[in-house]
Amino acid sequence: MTKINxxxxxxxxxxxxxxxxxxxxxxxxxxxWGQEKFAPQALKExxxxxxxxxxxxxxxxxxxxxxxxxxxDDYISEDGYQALAMVxxxxxxxxxxxxxxxxxxxxxxxxxFPTAKKWELTRNNPGNPKYIICNADEGDPGAFMNRRVLxxxxxxxxxxxxxxxxxxGAEQGYxxxxxxxxxxxxxxxxxxxxxxxxxxxxxxIFGSDFSFNIELRIGAGAFVCGEExxxxxxxxGKRGEPRPRPPFPAVSGLWQKPxxxxxxxxxxxxxxxxxxxxxxxxxxxxxxxxxxxTFALAGxxxxxxxIEVPLGITLREIIYDVGEGVKKNKKLKAIQTGGPxxxxxxxxxxxxxxxxxxxxxxxxxxxxxxxxxxxxxTCMVDIARxxxxxxxxxxxxxxxxxxxxxxxxxxxxxRICQGKGEDGDIEELxxxxxxxxxHSLCGLGQGAPNPVVSTIKHFRDEYEAHIYEHRxxxxxxxALIRFEINKDxxxxxxxxxxNCPVGAITGERxxxxxxxxxxxxxxxxCFQTCNFNAIEILPGKAQLVGENV
Amino acid sequence: MKxxxxxxxxxxxxxxxxxxxxxxxxxxxxxxxxxxxxxxxxKYVPGGLxxxxxxxxSQIGYIxxxxxxxxSLVLNTPVSAIAGVVSFYSFFTTxxxxxxxxxxxxxxxxxVGGTQQLIRKAEQILNIQSGETTPDNRITxxxxxxxxxxxxxxxxVVDEQMYGRLRPSKIPPLxxxxxxxxxxx
Numbered sequence: 001m002t003k004i005n006x007x008x009x010x011x012x013x014x015x016x017x018x019x020x021x022x023x024x025x026x027x028x029x030x031x032x033w034g035q036e037k038f039a040p041q042a043l044k045e046x047x048x049x050x051x052x053x054x055x056x057x058x059x060x061x062x063x064x065x066x067x068x069x070x071x072x073d074d075y076i077s078e079d080g081y082q083a084l085a086m087v088x089x090x091x092x093x094x095x096x097x098x099x100x101x102x103x104x105x106x107x108x109x110x111x112x113f114p115t116a117k118k119w120e121l122t123r124n125n126p127g128n129p130k131y132i133i134c135n136a137d138e139g140d141p142g143a144f145m146n147r148r149v150l151x152x153x154x155x156x157x158x159x160x161x162x163x164x165x166x167x168x169g170a171e172q173g174y175x176x177x178x179x180x181x182x183x184x185x186x187x188x189x190x191x192x193x194x195x196x197x198x199x200x201x202x203x204x205i206f207g208s209d210f211s212f213n214i215e216l217r218i219g220a221g222a223f224v225c226g227e228e229x230x231x232x233x234x235x236x237g238k239r240g241e242p243r244p245r246p247p248f249p250a251v252s253g254l255w256q257k258p259x260x261x262x263x264x265x266x267x268x269x270x271x272x273x274x275x276x277x278x279x280x281x282x283x284x285x286x287x288x289x290x291x292x293x294t295f296a297l298a299g300x301x302x303x304x305x306x307i308e309v310p311l312g313i314t315l316r317e318i319i320y321d322v323g324e325g326v327k328k329n330k331k332l333k334a335i336q337t338g339g340p341x342x343x344x345x346x347x348x349x350x351x352x353x354x355x356x357x358x359x360x361x362x363x364x365x366x367x368x369x370x371x372x373x374x375x376x377x378t379c380m381v382d383i384a385r386x387x388x389x390x391x392x393x394x395x396x397x398x399x400x401x402x403x404x405x406x407x408x409x410x411x412x413x414x415r416i417c418q419g420k421g422e423d424g425d426i427e428e429l430x431x432x433x434x435x436x437x438x439h440s441l442c443g444l445g446q447g448a449p450n451p452v453v454s455t456i457k458h459f460r461d462e463y464e465a466h467i468y469e470h471r472x473x474x475x476x477x478x479a480l481i482r483f484e485i486n487k488d489x490x491x492x493x494x495x496x497x498x499n500c501p502v503g504a505i506t507g508e509r510x511x512x513x514x515x516x517x518x519x520x521x522x523x524x525x526c527f528q529t530c531n532f533n534a535i536e537i538l539p540g541k542a543q544l545v546g547e548n549v
Numbered sequence: 550m551k552x553x554x555x556x557x558x559x560x561x562x563x564x565x566x567x568x569x570x571x572x573x574x575x576x577x578x579x580x581x582x583x584x585x586x587x588x589x590x591x592k593y594v595p596g597g598l599x600x601x602x603x604x605x606x607s608q609i610g611y612i613x614x615x616x617x618x619x620x621s622l623v624l625n626t627p628v629s630a631i632a633g634v635v636s637f638y639s640f641f642t643t644x645x646x647x648x649x650x651x652x653x654x655x656x657x658x659x660x661v662g663g664t665q666q667l668i669r670k671a672e673q674i675l676n677i678q679s680g681e682t683t684p685d686n687r688i689t690x691x692x693x694x695x696x697x698x699x700x701x702x703x704x705x706v707v708d709e710q711m712y713g714r715l716r717p718s719k720i721p722p723l724x725x726x727x728x729x730x731x732x733x734x
Contacts, residue, residue: 220641238596298657
């Protein structure tokens with residue numbers, strides 16, 4: 001394999017590849033051209049990434065589905081690695097940091113720390129060697145932007161990492177990818193190998209005196225490892241527990257050396273900023289939040305999947321233009337952003353611009369980019385309970401406020417959802433939230449109360465209905481609802497009886513069936529399987545024989 | 550040669566190598582050779598413990614106590630440190646799993662989409678709780694964190710194959726498909 005020795009060589013190669021492709025297209029023997037050829041095996045049925053809609057602008061996702069992620073040639077034909085070659089030939093590391101500073105790029109992992117500032121701090125710290133780490137431990141439930149970039153365009157991340165390494169003066173980089181993403185891991189291994197073959201990674205890249213290598217490290221299913229100090233501990237082969245900061249990783253990171261940790265999406269932005277110029281990047285977004293952001297749009301919205309929108313866009317534009325409205329024309333209730341440490345934004349705030357500051361002010365956060373749309377049939381107490389369960393389970397247990405705080409809050413929420421809430425529970429939740437937020441060691445504990453705080457703030461009436469009236473307004477909490485069969489609609493098809501896991505449904509064929517409330521566990525399978533809308537969910541617990549309610 | 554390598558190293562804690570290699574599963578030559586290979590390859594990688602444990606988990610399927618002690622002797626690391634790492638990460642298991650793992654995604658979108666009904670259906674068919682393995686060691690039921698396929702919620706992952714947009718009625722054929730492999734062979 002010939003090693004590429006500079007920008008001119010790279011551009012020549014690009015022309016050759018494009019030439020070759022043109023020949024392939026015109027060749028009449030060539031069959032199967034188009035999407036089919038470029039879509040990787042596992043993603044042929046692309047339900048995740050559609051053509052851009054509404055105000056979408058693709059920067060990070062520009063190559064996804066358009067190129068073969070396993071072909072370096074494809075990436076080169078899309079101006080790949082030209083930014084790196086340009087930087088190595090024309091710029092000093094300081095200039096690179098200045099370009100990124102001008103673009104206004106902020107960390108896409110959620111906190112929004114200015115990327116250039118992070119690089120500058122790492123560069124100016126005296127320790128040597130320095131390290132660059134790509135945080136691909138995308139653990140937020142409901143978020144899959146990073147996975148898609150790694151599976152669809154891995155080289156853009158590697159290029160961004162190489163540019164960052166040049167800027168901070170690092171020679172070794174690590175990609176920390178979570179184990180739940182086997183395809184992303186495979187694609188990355190291949191991409192790193194190809195880049196080494198072409199001399200894009202390794203010693204004396206493009207004939208310069210800059211050397212850089214990337215090693216892939218795989219996690220083992222710990223959510224907290226997305227936190228930067230925990231991630232470093234995990235790469236060092238230890239338990240992934242965070243440690244107090246300062247010192248920040250820029251001062252003392254991997255093996256106590258200056259380390260810069262950036263998100264996958266941050267790195268994928270860098271080559272485009274270098275190629276197209278920081279002014280172009282800064283022209284998108286708001287005054288403080290520049291550029292675009294990818295979101296994983298999920299939940300009760302017609303068009304789910306990955307989107308990339310300029311920052312500053314309103315939630316309304318995302319849900320109704322890009323997402324094509326709420327499913328089945330139901331009423332929008334809330335939008336959950338920022339993953340398990342984010343918050344729920346009520347439908348009344350739908351004109352909120354999506355940027356780092358506005359989301360934080362609304363009690364949520366940008367997070368890595370999960371965005372879950374919830375319709376009127378979602379119980380906000382149940383959602384708060386779900387996220388608290390997640391946070392409680394994923395709390396590493398190192399610091400007491402997070403370990404005990406999440407557990408205590410979950411206990412209360414569980415009780416409320418079971419209809420056993422007591423007067424004063426809401427106030428106790430608020431108190432625990434405050435303690436956990438203020439005293440926890442890392443972002444997980446500090447953010448863990450967010451789902452509770454934001455739902456209490458905007459949906460206090462639902463909590464009160466659960467506690468004082470033992471009623472779930474959205475008819476979700478199982479202890480507070482009962483299922484009954486509407487005799488007019490029931491055709492006696494026996495389908496529900498066959499699917500009932502506890503055998504609570506009885507009845508003769510072609511005659512209306514009945515649910516035995518003593519046996520029913522309120523699992524809702526009958527409601528889902530009935531084809532005739534004969535199962536009704538009624539508020540209020542079923543009055544059982546011999547039970548005093 | 551491999552035996553020589555293992556016999557020559559003695560750690561400070563846990564049992565001696567001589568006793569260890571007569572314990573299951575290390576008394577199985579094939580398994581021990583695999584572990585030795587992994588250890589030789591990653592022994593000197595900085596922070597290699599995670600890499601080693603990841604490899605053992607994926608190739609052997611579990612990291613039981615004798616394996617942990619063996620790794621501890623070879624790496625000259627206290628067993629407690631290794632047990633600490635193994636117990637911290639949810640991907641590492643200390644007990645053998647079934648031949649096939651059925652994982653139910655518990656991400657937000659899947660949870661809202663009805664994963665719980667799917668789990669209940671599967672538990673009912675196999676007569677085990679999630680987190681358990683069937684007595685014949687064929688299927689392990691597991692609840693896992695978001696697998697990042699939220700647009701296809703609810704999602705179930707069988708080994709590495711992903712099934713999206715499932716309803717409880719699709720669970721019996723799914724499990725039947727897994728069991729059919731045994732009938733064929």
